[in-house]
Amino acid sequence: MFPGGGRGGGAAPILMLGSNTQRDSGQKIQRENIGAARSIGDVVRTCLGPKAMLKMLMDPMGGIVMTNDGNAILREITVQHPAAKTLIEIARTQDEEVGDGTTSVIVLAAEILAHSQEFLSDKMHPTLIITAFRQALEHLNVIVDEHVAVPVDMDDSAAVLSVIQSCIGTKFVSRWSDLICGMALSAVRTVLTEDKENKTAHEIDIKRYAKVEKMPGGTIEDSRVISGVMFNKDVTHPKMARRIEQPRILLLDCNLEYKKGESQTNIEMMNEADFTQILEMEEAYIKKVCQDILEHQPTLVITEKGVSDLAQHFLMKGGVTVIRRLRKTDNLRVARACGATIVNRTDEISAADIGTGAGLFEVRKHGDEYFTYIEQCQNPKACTILLRGASKDILNEVERNIQDALHVSRNLYLNPKIVYGGGAVEMAVGQQLLAKAKALQGVEQGPYKAIASAMEIIPKTLATNCGANAIRTLTALRAKHANGENVSWGINGLTGEVEDMKSAGICEPILVKSQTYKTAIETAILLLRIDDIVSGTKKKTAE
CATH class of the missing domain: 1.10.560.10 (GroEL-like equatorial domain)
Known part of the structure; x- marks a missing residue:
């Protein structure tokens, strides 16, 4: 000591x-x-x-x-x-x-x-x-x-693919190397943003914008790259449209619910009229929020927060499909894929915030779960790699291998030498x-x-x-x-x-x-x- x-x-x-x-x-x-x-x-x-x-x-x-x-x-x-x-x-x-x-x-x-x-x-x-x-x-x-x-000539796809194949030849997926390497190269080319002055790769954020989704069932050959985004969500109201072509997409980062007071908020109601007044205030607020949204005529609204039953009712009447509580990372990918801007308040929405780059919105059922697809995007800078396979263990190993293939593709674009x-x-x-x-x-x-x-x-x-x-x-x-x-x-x-x-x-x-x-x-x-x-x-x- x-x-x-x-x-x-x-x-x-x-x-x-x-x-x-x-x-x-x-x-x-x-x-x-x-x-x-x-x-x-x-x-x-x-x-x-x-x-x-x-x-x-x-x-x-x-x-x-x-x-x-x-x-x-x-x-x-x-x-x-x-x-x-x-x-x-x-x-x-x-x-x-x-x-x-x-x-x-x-x-x-x-x-x-x-x-x-x-x-x-x-x-x-x-x-x-x-x-x-x-x-x-x-x-x-x-x-x-x-x-x-x-x-390496990056315009020669065959040469680039042969490099990626040699790198994952020792892995579990070597039997399907043509498919996996093609998917990895396609995903990297999708998320690539170029420096226009000297024609070099400026940013390739595969971790954020090339999401790998694993779905047990089917075979590995069924795996594909979706030129858009897929996530595990369903619409909030059963009467809302589950398929929209050329959707106008509005992305929100705010609640479509009545404002909740901060902690320690007390409301004293002396009679029934007070309660009725509070309900009317809530309905008026929700109505205004929905009108702000409907003014810009979106057909699909996606928010990271909650949506009240009343807001669902007004939006459904206006022919709008709503998806709620989407993860921030998924919302950022949707924004990149369809060209939308995430808005924090409904009274700040402008026409430029609406995303019109997607060709199709559809909710599909796989097994017992519903999955939302936003695909056929014109210039998606984000994509989803959908992996299919017999079991979760196989899918986990395939995911590890495709991550390696994605990194190889990314490294080649950052420095095209082998x-x-x-x-x-x-x-x-x-x-x-x-x-x-x-x-x-x-x-x-x-x-x-x-x-x-x-x-x-x-x-x-x-x-x-x-x-x-x-x-x-x-x-x-x-x-x-x-x-x-x-x-x-x-x-x-x-x-x-x-x-x-x-x-x-x-x-x-x-x-x-x-x-x-x-x-x-x-x-x-x-x-x-x-x-x-x-x-x-x-x-x-x-x-």
């Missing part, structure tokens, strides 16, 4: 250092961090490549998930060690940023840290190792961008880094070479996972890359043979690879800078 009181004379914080309360040396903590990172890497190592093994996950509620998605696996793992938690966090970061490469980034980060251990054992200072790692990362990005990457898979890019980068390392002077040369050697873990793991002889395969691949020309040669994850990935059509977006390397090396740097683990808990003192 620290001598004296904490801030303000309170209890002093206690120092908790791993196994005991004695101050451990920085080297021991670094060894523990590296050990924790390697153990996390070993968990997901068998999940890399097309012959990846599955992990069976059991959640606290007793549910079971079987997947080879690195991010899904690490989300369910409970760990205590802070370094292991950091590594799990980078898988989440990788998934949010580019949506792919979660397994690769963990395996690579663990391998880089494993290579660092020998330098720490040789009493090399972590700062020197970190400096070499940073220098290697800068060179690595230049090598990938200038020597390895290949540009690199070849099968460990080809890692081996090419590793060989060029080794050549650059020879030009360095002093002790930094060792850690620089370590990054080049760590890169080989990706092709080595691919060879191991498909049952090939890893040493023999890696030696053959190294020989192919020795002259620095065969940058597209890698390991076929299905057969374990060394092949030209260009002719095999195995590739992925450059954004995924550059993000993988950046995240893995920066995480290794972060963990190497830690020389102590301190927990500042406070001791309870008796009054």
